[in-house]
Amino acid sequence: GNWCHEYRKLKAKVETIQKCQKHLMGEDLESLNLKELQQLEQQLESSLKHIRSRKNQLMPESISELQ
Incomplete structure (x- = not known):
């Protein structure tokens, strides 16, 4: 059904x-073929940029909490 x-x-x-x-x-x-691998790589690089940006945003806050 x-x-x-x-x-x-x-x-x-x-x-x-x-x-x-x-x-x-x-x-x-x-x-995956070459094009799909390249797309995956770009997606991962973009994700890493977002992660690092967020991490760098939190670092100063974290440091000031320790002081």
């Missing part, structure tokens, strides 16, 4: 998300 179709759709979504997560962790990269 209809719930079976919904189940298959959700299962496919979960598998896609799990595959993406593995790629972000540097796993199962064999399935």
Whole structure:
């Protein structure tokens, strides 16, 4: 029935998300072509910029709390 179709759709979504997560962790990269690897690299570099920016924002606050 209809719930079976919904189940298959959700299962496919979960598998896609799990595959993406593995790629972000540097796993199962064999399935990616050069363009996909470059996109993944850009995505990770962008994420790192955001993380470092947030860290640099928190550092002075953290230091002033220690004083």
